[in-house]
Amino acid sequence: MPRSLITGVGMYVPPKVVRNDDLRAYFDTSDEWIYSRSGIKERRWVEEPASTAELGYYAAQQALERSGKRPQELDLIVFATLSPDMYFPGSGVLLQHKLGLDTTPALDIRQQCSGFVYGLAVADQFIRTGMYRTILLVGAEIQSTWIDYSPEGRTVGVLFGDGAGAVVIEAAENAHRGILSTHLYSQGAYARELCVAEPSSATRQHILPGSYGMRAYMNGKEVFRHAVQRMGEAVQEALSAQGWQAEEVDLFVLHQANIRIVQAVAEFFGLPMDKFYNNIHKYGNTTAASIPICLTEAWEEGRLQPGSKVILAAFGSGFTWGSVALIW
Ligand code: UT7
Numbered sequence: 001m002p003r004s005l006i007t008g009v010g011m012y013v014p015p016k017v018v019r020n021d022d023l024r025a026y027f028d029t030s031d032e033w034i035y036s037r038s039g040i041k042e043r044r045w046v047e048e049p050a051s052t053a054e055l056g057y058y059a060a061q062q063a064l065e066r067s068g069k070r071p072q073e074l075d076l077i078v079f080a081t082l083s084p085d086m087y088f089p090g091s092g093v094l095l096q097h098k099l100g101l102d103t104t105p106a107l108d109i110r111q112q113c114s115g116f117v118y119g120l121a122v123a124d125q126f127i128r129t130g131m132y133r134t135i136l137l138v139g140a141e142i143q144s145t146w147i148d149y150s151p152e153g154r155t156v157g158v159l160f161g162d163g164a165g166a167v168v169i170e171a172a173e174n175a176h177r178g179i180l181s182t183h184l185y186s187q188g189a190y191a192r193e194l195c196v197a198e199p200s201s202a203t204r205q206h207i208l209p210g211s212y213g214m215r216a217y218m219n220g221k222e223v224f225r226h227a228v229q230r231m232g233e234a235v236q237e238a239l240s241a242q243g244w245q246a247e248e249v250d251l252f253v254l255h256q257a258n259i260r261i262v263q264a265v266a267e268f269f270g271l272p273m274d275k276f277y278n279n280i281h282k283y284g285n286t287t288a289a290s291i292p293i294c295l296t297e298a299w300e301e302g303r304l305q306p307g308s309k310v311i312l313a314a315f316g317s318g319f320t321w322g323s324v325a326l327i328w
Helices: 020-025 031-038 052-067 091-098 112-128 151-157 188-193 220-242 259-268 287-300
Strands: 003-012 017-019 042-044 076-080 106-109 134-141 163-172 178-186 194-196 216-218 251-254 309-316 320-327
Touching: 003 052, 003 112, 003 178, 003 287, 017 020, 020 031, 031 259, 052 091, 052 134, 052 163, 052 287, 076 091, 076 112, 091 106, 091 134, 106 112, 112 134, 112 163, 112 178, 112 287, 112 309, 112 320, 134 287, 151 216, 163 287, 178 220, 188 194, 188 220, 220 251, 220 259, 220 309, 220 320, 251 259, 251 287, 287 309
Parallel strands: 076 106, 076 134, 251 309
Antiparallel strands: 003 163, 017 042, 134 163, 178 320, 194 216, 309 320
Protein backbone atom coordinates (compact mmCIF):
# COMPACT_ATOMS: atom_id res chain seq x y z
CA MET A 1 0.00 0.00 0.00
CA PRO A 2 1.51 3.40 -0.95
CA ARG A 3 2.36 5.94 1.74
CA SER A 4 1.46 9.64 1.52
CA LEU A 5 4.53 11.85 1.43
CA ILE A 6 4.47 15.65 1.73
CA THR A 7 6.83 16.72 -1.05
CA GLY A 8 6.22 20.48 -1.13
CA VAL A 9 5.08 23.17 1.28
CA GLY A 10 3.99 26.75 0.60
CA MET A 11 2.34 29.72 2.25
CA TYR A 12 1.06 33.18 1.58
CA VAL A 13 0.11 35.95 3.98
CA PRO A 14 -1.07 39.38 2.88
CA PRO A 15 1.52 42.15 3.36
CA LYS A 16 -0.66 44.34 5.61
CA VAL A 17 0.43 43.87 9.24
CA VAL A 18 -2.16 44.73 11.92
CA ARG A 19 -0.59 45.07 15.38
CA ASN A 20 -2.55 44.68 18.58
CA ASP A 21 -2.47 48.39 19.22
CA ASP A 22 -3.89 49.03 15.72
CA LEU A 23 -7.04 47.17 16.83
CA ARG A 24 -7.78 49.92 19.31
CA ALA A 25 -9.16 51.83 16.33
CA TYR A 26 -12.03 49.31 16.35
CA PHE A 27 -12.26 47.83 19.84
CA ASP A 28 -11.86 48.74 23.49
CA THR A 29 -8.81 46.48 23.87
CA SER A 30 -5.07 46.57 24.50
CA ASP A 31 -1.84 44.88 23.47
CA GLU A 32 -1.46 43.70 27.06
CA TRP A 33 -4.89 41.96 27.11
CA ILE A 34 -4.47 40.30 23.72
CA TYR A 35 -0.86 39.15 24.21
CA SER A 36 -1.28 37.86 27.76
CA ARG A 37 -4.55 36.01 26.92
CA SER A 38 -3.50 34.53 23.55
CA GLY A 39 0.18 35.09 22.68
CA ILE A 40 -0.77 37.17 19.63
CA LYS A 41 1.21 40.32 18.77
CA GLU A 42 0.05 40.93 15.22
CA ARG A 43 -1.84 39.37 12.34
CA ARG A 44 -2.21 39.94 8.58
CA TRP A 45 -5.27 41.38 6.92
CA VAL A 46 -6.07 41.53 3.22
CA GLU A 47 -6.76 44.78 1.45
CA GLU A 48 -10.26 44.45 0.05
CA PRO A 49 -11.50 43.20 -2.35
CA ALA A 50 -9.78 39.85 -1.82
CA SER A 51 -10.40 36.18 -2.51
CA THR A 52 -9.70 33.16 -0.31
CA ALA A 53 -9.10 31.07 -3.44
CA GLU A 54 -6.49 33.60 -4.56
CA LEU A 55 -4.60 33.39 -1.25
CA GLY A 56 -4.74 29.62 -1.61
CA TYR A 57 -3.45 29.94 -5.18
CA TYR A 58 -0.32 31.81 -4.08
CA ALA A 59 0.42 29.21 -1.39
CA ALA A 60 -0.29 26.38 -3.85
CA GLN A 61 2.09 27.83 -6.44
CA GLN A 62 4.92 27.78 -3.92
CA ALA A 63 4.13 24.23 -2.76
CA LEU A 64 3.93 22.98 -6.36
CA GLU A 65 7.20 24.66 -7.28
CA ARG A 66 8.98 23.12 -4.29
CA SER A 67 7.63 19.66 -5.08
CA GLY A 68 8.64 20.01 -8.72
CA LYS A 69 5.07 19.33 -9.85
CA ARG A 70 3.00 21.11 -12.48
CA PRO A 71 -0.70 21.77 -11.76
CA GLN A 72 -1.53 19.40 -14.65
CA GLU A 73 -0.01 16.53 -12.65
CA LEU A 74 -2.53 16.93 -9.81
CA ASP A 75 -5.15 14.19 -9.43
CA LEU A 76 -7.18 16.03 -6.75
CA ILE A 77 -7.46 19.38 -4.99
CA VAL A 78 -8.65 19.52 -1.38
CA PHE A 79 -9.48 22.99 -0.06
CA ALA A 80 -10.04 23.53 3.67
CA THR A 81 -11.65 26.82 4.68
CA LEU A 82 -14.37 28.35 6.84
CA SER A 83 -14.30 31.51 4.73
CA PRO A 84 -15.00 30.47 1.14
CA ASP A 85 -15.34 33.09 -1.58
CA MET A 86 -18.98 32.13 -2.06
CA TYR A 87 -21.73 30.49 -0.02
CA PHE A 88 -21.55 27.89 -2.78
CA PRO A 89 -19.70 26.55 -4.71
CA GLY A 90 -16.63 25.99 -2.53
CA SER A 91 -13.26 27.62 -3.14
CA GLY A 92 -11.67 24.39 -4.39
CA VAL A 93 -13.19 24.75 -7.84
CA LEU A 94 -12.12 28.40 -8.01
CA LEU A 95 -8.56 27.38 -7.22
CA GLN A 96 -8.78 24.59 -9.78
CA HIS A 97 -9.69 27.14 -12.46
CA LYS A 98 -6.99 29.60 -11.32
CA LEU A 99 -4.42 26.82 -11.69
CA GLY A 100 -5.44 26.56 -15.35
CA LEU A 101 -6.95 23.10 -14.93
CA ASP A 102 -9.90 21.82 -16.87
CA THR A 103 -11.66 18.95 -15.06
CA THR A 104 -9.42 18.01 -12.10
CA PRO A 105 -11.69 17.12 -9.14
CA ALA A 106 -11.81 19.59 -6.24
CA LEU A 107 -13.51 19.26 -2.88
CA ASP A 108 -13.93 21.62 0.05
CA ILE A 109 -13.51 20.64 3.69
CA ARG A 110 -15.52 22.61 6.23
CA GLN A 111 -13.97 21.57 9.52
CA GLN A 112 -12.70 25.01 10.53
CA CYS A 113 -9.53 24.87 12.66
CA SER A 114 -9.34 21.09 12.14
CA GLY A 115 -9.72 21.49 8.36
CA PHE A 116 -6.10 20.80 7.52
CA VAL A 117 -5.90 17.68 9.70
CA TYR A 118 -9.16 16.40 8.19
CA GLY A 119 -7.81 17.26 4.73
CA LEU A 120 -4.62 15.26 5.31
CA ALA A 121 -6.68 12.27 6.44
CA VAL A 122 -8.86 12.49 3.31
CA ALA A 123 -5.86 12.86 1.01
CA ASP A 124 -4.10 9.97 2.74
CA GLN A 125 -7.06 7.65 2.17
CA PHE A 126 -7.21 8.47 -1.55
CA ILE A 127 -3.49 7.72 -1.82
CA ARG A 128 -3.58 4.52 0.25
CA THR A 129 -6.39 3.08 -1.86
CA GLY A 130 -4.43 3.86 -5.02
CA MET A 131 -7.17 6.07 -6.46
CA TYR A 132 -4.92 9.15 -6.68
CA ARG A 133 -1.15 9.68 -6.63
CA THR A 134 -0.70 13.46 -6.41
CA ILE A 135 -2.92 15.69 -4.28
CA LEU A 136 -2.84 19.40 -3.48
CA LEU A 137 -4.16 20.27 -0.03
CA VAL A 138 -4.76 23.94 0.76
CA GLY A 139 -5.90 25.69 3.94
CA ALA A 140 -6.81 29.32 3.33
CA GLU A 141 -8.81 31.96 5.14
CA ILE A 142 -9.93 35.56 4.87
CA GLN A 143 -11.40 36.36 8.25
CA SER A 144 -10.89 40.12 8.50
CA THR A 145 -13.97 40.61 6.31
CA TRP A 146 -16.37 38.69 8.62
CA ILE A 147 -15.05 40.04 11.92
CA ASP A 148 -17.76 41.86 13.87
CA TYR A 149 -16.31 45.33 14.49
CA SER A 150 -19.01 46.28 16.99
CA PRO A 151 -18.05 46.32 20.73
CA GLU A 152 -19.52 42.81 21.18
CA GLY A 153 -17.09 41.46 18.57
CA ARG A 154 -13.87 42.23 20.43
CA THR A 155 -13.20 38.82 22.03
CA VAL A 156 -13.31 37.01 18.69
CA GLY A 157 -12.16 39.91 16.51
CA VAL A 158 -8.70 40.28 18.03
CA LEU A 159 -7.79 36.60 17.60
CA PHE A 160 -8.18 35.88 13.89
CA GLY A 161 -5.98 36.61 10.88
CA ASP A 162 -5.83 36.02 7.13
CA GLY A 163 -3.45 33.68 5.30
CA ALA A 164 -2.97 30.46 3.37
CA GLY A 165 -0.81 27.35 3.45
CA ALA A 166 -0.53 24.44 1.04
CA VAL A 167 1.11 21.05 0.70
CA VAL A 168 1.60 18.68 -2.20
CA ILE A 169 1.11 15.06 -1.17
CA GLU A 170 2.44 12.25 -3.32
CA ALA A 171 2.16 8.47 -3.28
CA ALA A 172 5.40 6.70 -2.41
CA GLU A 173 5.91 2.94 -2.69
CA ASN A 174 7.98 1.05 -0.09
CA ALA A 175 8.53 4.28 1.83
CA HIS A 176 9.46 4.32 5.50
CA ARG A 177 8.45 7.96 5.60
CA GLY A 178 5.10 9.70 5.14
CA ILE A 179 1.77 9.77 6.94
CA LEU A 180 1.59 6.90 9.42
CA SER A 181 -1.77 7.42 11.11
CA THR A 182 -4.66 9.85 11.30
CA HIS A 183 -7.38 10.14 13.96
CA LEU A 184 -10.49 12.29 13.54
CA TYR A 185 -13.33 13.29 15.88
CA SER A 186 -16.32 15.62 16.00
CA GLN A 187 -18.94 16.47 18.60
CA GLY A 188 -21.91 18.40 17.21
CA ALA A 189 -23.41 18.81 20.67
CA TYR A 190 -21.06 21.79 20.94
CA ALA A 191 -21.73 23.29 17.50
CA ARG A 192 -23.13 26.49 18.95
CA GLU A 193 -20.20 27.15 21.30
CA LEU A 194 -18.16 28.49 18.38
CA CYS A 195 -20.04 29.37 15.24
CA VAL A 196 -21.15 31.88 12.67
CA ALA A 197 -24.86 31.06 12.63
CA GLU A 198 -25.82 33.35 9.76
CA PRO A 199 -26.15 33.55 6.80
CA SER A 200 -28.21 30.41 7.31
CA SER A 201 -30.49 28.22 5.25
CA ALA A 202 -32.73 28.15 8.34
CA THR A 203 -33.61 31.85 8.20
CA ARG A 204 -34.17 34.69 5.82
CA GLN A 205 -32.15 36.87 8.19
CA HIS A 206 -30.40 38.73 5.42
CA ILE A 207 -33.60 40.37 4.25
CA LEU A 208 -35.25 40.90 7.63
CA PRO A 209 -35.21 44.29 9.35
CA GLY A 210 -32.51 44.36 12.03
CA SER A 211 -30.35 41.94 10.07
CA TYR A 212 -26.72 42.05 11.16
CA GLY A 213 -25.21 39.69 8.62
CA MET A 214 -22.34 37.52 9.86
CA ARG A 215 -21.40 37.51 13.50
CA ALA A 216 -19.16 34.94 15.13
CA TYR A 217 -20.11 33.65 18.56
CA MET A 218 -17.54 31.98 20.80
CA ASN A 219 -17.88 30.71 24.33
CA GLY A 220 -14.15 31.31 24.87
CA LYS A 221 -13.69 29.59 28.22
CA GLU A 222 -15.66 26.48 27.20
CA VAL A 223 -13.82 26.22 23.88
CA PHE A 224 -10.48 26.66 25.67
CA ARG A 225 -11.26 23.92 28.17
CA HIS A 226 -12.27 21.42 25.47
CA ALA A 227 -9.33 22.43 23.24
CA VAL A 228 -6.76 21.59 25.93
CA GLN A 229 -8.38 18.26 26.73
CA ARG A 230 -9.05 17.13 23.15
CA MET A 231 -5.73 18.29 21.75
CA GLY A 232 -3.95 16.39 24.53
CA GLU A 233 -6.00 13.25 23.80
CA ALA A 234 -5.34 13.55 20.07
CA VAL A 235 -1.58 13.85 20.63
CA GLN A 236 -1.65 10.86 22.98
CA GLU A 237 -3.55 8.79 20.42
CA ALA A 238 -0.98 9.61 17.72
CA LEU A 239 1.86 8.65 20.09
CA SER A 240 0.16 5.39 21.12
CA ALA A 241 -0.61 4.43 17.51
CA GLN A 242 3.12 4.62 16.70
CA GLY A 243 4.44 3.38 20.03
CA TRP A 244 6.41 6.63 20.30
CA GLN A 245 7.43 8.31 23.54
CA ALA A 246 6.60 12.03 23.53
CA GLU A 247 10.31 12.88 23.93
CA GLU A 248 11.32 11.13 20.70
CA VAL A 249 9.03 13.27 18.54
CA ASP A 250 11.13 15.90 16.77
CA LEU A 251 8.38 18.47 16.22
CA PHE A 252 4.79 18.97 17.34
CA VAL A 253 2.69 21.33 15.23
CA LEU A 254 -0.54 22.21 16.99
CA HIS A 255 -3.21 24.46 15.54
CA GLN A 256 -2.43 28.05 16.50
CA ALA A 257 -5.53 29.24 18.38
CA ASN A 258 -3.95 30.33 21.64
CA ILE A 259 -0.38 29.88 22.88
CA ARG A 260 -1.79 28.93 26.30
CA ILE A 261 -3.43 25.84 24.74
CA VAL A 262 -0.05 24.72 23.37
CA GLN A 263 1.61 25.47 26.72
CA ALA A 264 -1.00 23.37 28.53
CA VAL A 265 -0.41 20.41 26.17
CA ALA A 266 3.39 20.78 26.51
CA GLU A 267 3.04 20.81 30.28
CA PHE A 268 0.78 17.73 30.26
CA PHE A 269 3.44 15.73 28.39
CA GLY A 270 6.30 17.28 30.36
CA LEU A 271 7.86 18.64 27.16
CA PRO A 272 9.78 21.89 26.60
CA MET A 273 8.06 24.47 24.39
CA ASP A 274 10.85 24.28 21.80
CA LYS A 275 9.43 20.89 20.73
CA PHE A 276 6.36 22.83 19.49
CA TYR A 277 6.41 25.06 16.43
CA ASN A 278 4.56 28.30 17.10
CA ASN A 279 4.02 31.45 15.08
CA ILE A 280 0.74 32.69 16.54
CA HIS A 281 2.48 35.90 17.64
CA LYS A 282 2.87 36.85 13.94
CA TYR A 283 -0.35 35.64 12.37
CA GLY A 284 -3.02 35.12 15.04
CA ASN A 285 -5.46 32.27 14.45
CA THR A 286 -5.55 31.56 10.71
CA THR A 287 -7.91 28.59 11.19
CA ALA A 288 -7.40 25.98 8.42
CA ALA A 289 -4.23 27.75 7.27
CA SER A 290 -2.40 27.67 10.58
CA ILE A 291 -0.81 24.19 10.42
CA PRO A 292 0.39 24.41 6.79
CA ILE A 293 1.80 27.90 7.47
CA CYS A 294 3.68 26.45 10.45
CA LEU A 295 4.91 23.51 8.35
CA THR A 296 6.17 25.88 5.68
CA GLU A 297 8.08 28.08 8.11
CA ALA A 298 9.41 25.07 10.04
CA TRP A 299 10.66 23.53 6.78
CA GLU A 300 12.25 26.83 5.69
CA GLU A 301 14.05 26.99 9.06
CA GLY A 302 15.38 23.47 8.63
CA ARG A 303 13.31 22.04 11.47
CA LEU A 304 11.75 19.38 9.22
CA GLN A 305 14.34 16.99 7.82
CA PRO A 306 13.78 13.66 6.07
CA GLY A 307 13.24 11.21 8.93
CA SER A 308 11.89 13.79 11.43
CA LYS A 309 9.08 12.39 13.58
CA VAL A 310 6.18 14.85 13.53
CA ILE A 311 2.78 15.04 15.21
CA LEU A 312 0.09 17.47 14.06
CA ALA A 313 -3.05 18.17 16.10
CA ALA A 314 -5.97 20.55 15.84
CA PHE A 315 -9.17 21.44 17.62
CA GLY A 316 -11.90 23.84 16.56
CA SER A 317 -15.48 24.73 15.83
CA GLY A 318 -17.85 21.80 15.47
CA PHE A 319 -16.38 20.77 17.80
CA THR A 320 -13.92 18.92 15.60
CA TRP A 321 -10.44 17.65 16.40
CA GLY A 322 -7.83 15.16 15.34
CA SER A 323 -4.17 14.32 14.92
CA VAL A 324 -1.70 13.02 12.38
CA ALA A 325 1.56 11.15 12.98
CA LEU A 326 4.09 11.26 10.18
CA ILE A 327 7.73 10.86 9.34
CA TRP A 328 8.87 13.80 7.21
O1 UT7 B 1 -9.61 28.17 16.89
C1 UT7 B 1 -10.69 27.51 17.47
C2 UT7 B 1 -10.47 27.32 18.86
N1 UT7 B 1 -10.54 28.56 19.57
C3 UT7 B 1 -9.98 28.63 20.73
O2 UT7 B 1 -9.38 27.67 21.13
C4 UT7 B 1 -10.15 29.86 21.59
C5 UT7 B 1 -10.34 29.42 23.00
N2 UT7 B 1 -10.54 30.50 23.95
C6 UT7 B 1 -9.56 31.38 24.27
O3 UT7 B 1 -8.51 31.39 23.66
C7 UT7 B 1 -9.78 32.33 25.41
O4 UT7 B 1 -10.93 31.96 26.12
C8 UT7 B 1 -9.90 33.83 25.00
C9 UT7 B 1 -8.54 34.34 24.48
C10 UT7 B 1 -10.93 33.99 23.92
C11 UT7 B 1 -10.29 34.67 26.20
O5 UT7 B 1 -9.38 34.49 27.27
P1 UT7 B 1 -9.94 34.36 28.77
O6 UT7 B 1 -8.76 34.27 29.65
O7 UT7 B 1 -10.87 33.18 28.77
O8 UT7 B 1 -10.65 35.74 28.99
P2 UT7 B 1 -12.16 36.00 29.50
O9 UT7 B 1 -13.14 35.40 28.58
O10 UT7 B 1 -12.20 35.57 30.91
O11 UT7 B 1 -12.31 37.56 29.45
C12 UT7 B 1 -11.93 38.31 30.57
C13 UT7 B 1 -12.38 39.76 30.41
C14 UT7 B 1 -13.89 39.97 30.28
O12 UT7 B 1 -14.20 41.10 31.06
P3 UT7 B 1 -14.93 40.93 32.50
O13 UT7 B 1 -16.26 40.31 32.19
O14 UT7 B 1 -14.01 40.05 33.31
O15 UT7 B 1 -14.99 42.32 33.01
C15 UT7 B 1 -14.08 40.31 28.82
O16 UT7 B 1 -15.18 41.17 28.60
O17 UT7 B 1 -11.80 40.36 29.23
C16 UT7 B 1 -12.81 41.06 28.50
N3 UT7 B 1 -12.46 41.04 27.10
C17 UT7 B 1 -11.57 41.89 26.55
N4 UT7 B 1 -10.83 42.89 27.08
C18 UT7 B 1 -9.99 43.54 26.24
C19 UT7 B 1 -12.92 40.20 26.15
N5 UT7 B 1 -12.32 40.50 24.97
C20 UT7 B 1 -11.48 41.53 25.20
C21 UT7 B 1 -10.59 42.25 24.38
N6 UT7 B 1 -9.86 43.24 24.94
N7 UT7 B 1 -10.43 41.98 23.08
